Amino acid sequence: MNTNDLNLFEAVAHYGSFTKAAEAMFTVQSNVTTRIKNLEEEFGALLFTRNNRKVELTLEGEKLIRYTKQINHILDEAKRSIGKSDIVKGQIKIGFLETMMTLKGPELVNELASKFPFVDLDFRSAMRASLISDVLNYKLDAAFIPAPLDIPELEQITIKDEQVVIVAPADCENLDILLKKNPLKTIVFDQGCVFRAKLDSWLVSKGIAQYHKTVMNSIEGVVNFIESGIGFSVMPEEIISTFYGNRNIKTFHLPKELGLMTTILVYRKDVPLSPALKAFISISRGTKSNNVDK
Incomplete structure (x- = not known):
């Protein structure tokens, strides 16, 4: 063999x-x-x-x-x-949710290019379940996903906490009025999206099981539909404040147990970390590369 x-x-x-x-x-x-x-x-x-x-x-x-x-x-x-040079080099494949790639992707690329210019990044955007599967099946070296996660084969590093909010059209006065609309219309990502799951959980907690869903596959599309008054959604607060602060939309806070999302970086435990992946992890967590666990 x-x-x-x-x-x-x-x-x-x-x-x-x-x-x-x-x-x-x-x-x-x-x-x-x-x-x-x-x-x-x-x-x-x-x-x-x-x-x-x-x-x-x-x-x-x-x-x-x-x-x-x-x-x-x-x-x-x-x-x-393996090579004669001490220069950190190689290619790594990293998975993201689209929202986090929009926020942190450029920052990570710029910092990696500045500190480790010979490391090439291959970014891939997908839903949480798909990212986990790709890491487990060696298709990705690592992935940023929402916590919690309990898979023994995967190591995880806490990256950041962020607020998730309800995003509604600008003329929405309050959530009580919003929920009384009939039919109740939402703008969501595909099945498996963590923000869609949070929206579902919040509506169920309000006793609402049936509502209209318009599925969009881009952040820009979701915001455009909300701004047009078609419906509302759940998205990261930082996305809205950073890129869409001047749009005709309004945000409302979710209950604490639904409004907080922790992002973790996961990778396989049984594969030795390459120098390139160690460098990327060090940047992602804000530490020096020689402090990354071997």
């Missing part, structure tokens, strides 16, 4: 097809079939179930794919980290 065997195995798992895996890996199907058979003989277990429509991982195959992702991730880190 070698790393190329594992790469072929991962390709078959990804595409669900020996033929497609062979095309993606620039080889022939017979080679892929032989390599997978050799892996199954070496591990003494069936790694795939095969039928006319699709190739799927067995339970033993699911175990091996987790180890394969971990091995490939560690090898990639080694390639980026």
